Amino acid sequence: MHDDYELAGPVAELEAATWRRRAAAVLIDGLLFIGALVVPVVLVLVAVISAWDEATDDFTFTGGEIGLLTVGILTGIGVFVWAGWLFGYRQGVTGTTPGKRRLGIRLVSADTGEAPGGARGVGRWLVPGLVGGIQGIGNAIQLIDYLWPVWDSKNQRLIDKVFRTRVVVGSPAIVVDDGPELPASPIS
Numbered sequence: 001m002h003d004d005y006e007l008a009g010p011v012a013e014l015e016a017a018t019w020r021r022r023a024a025a026v027l028i029d030g031l032l033f034i035g036a037l038v039v040p041v042v043l044v045l046v047a048v049i050s051a052w053d054e055a056t057d058d059f060t061f062t063g064g065e066i067g068l069l070t071v072g073i074l075t076g077i078g079v080f081v082w083a084g085w086l087f088g089y090r091q092g093v094t095g096t097t098p099g100k101r102r103l104g105i106r107l108v109s110a111d112t113g114e115a116p117g118g119a120r121g122v123g124r125w126l127v128p129g130l131v132g133g134i135q136g137i138g139n140a141i142q143l144i145d146y147l148w149p150v151w152d153s154k155n156q157r158l159i160d161k162v163f164r165t166r167v168v169v170g171s172p173a174i175v176v177d178d179g180p181e182l183p184a185s186p187i188s
Contacts, residue, residue, distance in 0.1 A: 014113055014168040016155035017105040019147075022167055026146075028099030029087060036079045043072030084122060092121015096171075104171060110156075110164045124163045 047069035051061045061069070091097050095106035095115035107124075109116040116124075132142040149155040156166060 014108065014166070014170070017103075017167045017169050019149045019155065021103050021105055021169075022149060022155075023146075025097065025099030025103045025105060028102055029097050032098055033079075033083050033087070036082065037076065040072045040076035040079060043068055043075065047072060084125065088122035088125030089118040090121070091125065092116050092118045100167070101171070105167055105169055106171065108166055108168055110160075110166050113168075116163065116165050120163050120165065124159055124165060127162070128159055 047061075047065045048059070050068075051059045051065045053060045087097050091100070091107055093115055095108055100106055107116060107121070108114060109120075115121075128142055128145055131145075132138045134141070145158045148157050154166065160166060
């Protein structure tokens with residue numbers, strides 16, 4: 001893959017995160033995601049197992065089992081929406097995920113060195129998941145994407161090259177916005 005841009009200015013001064021550090025952050029984030037999925041998966045499994053009738057070799061759902069199944073499915077959808085917000089949108093806006101914060105690394109735009117923005121964060125999170133869902137070749141592409149920083153001169157994944165992002169060492173600058181200046185108090 002040919003890089004059609006060179007790092008310049010303040011972006012060139014940022015130290016790229018190592019593959020090992022990035023992989024550890026992905027592991028932390030993955031464990032959070034899997035931990036959140038435990039509850040909906042258990043609810044769905046309990047509903048389905050409870051509805052199985054061995055005598056007729058068929059499922060017979062009662063009202064309670066349908067309710068449990070519905071809550072499990074809705075909770076699962078909620079977990080995926082939460083993951084999109086946390087690992088996609090919020091990562092794009094702040095440059096971090098829980099794993100990245102823990103390991104002192106952040107996502108930045110390859111052009112500016114600032115957080116890339118919510119839309120790029122969601123795209124960077126969503127596209128690999130969609131590619132991984134392609135029957136047959138998707139998982140191989142995903143594996144190559146995750147391993148790409150091992151031999152890449154800029155330590156970027158393929159998805160980083162597509163969305164023009166980098167993962168670098170350091171915490172983002174904290175910007176405190178207290179809102180507009182308040183008028184003087186009539187009491188003082």
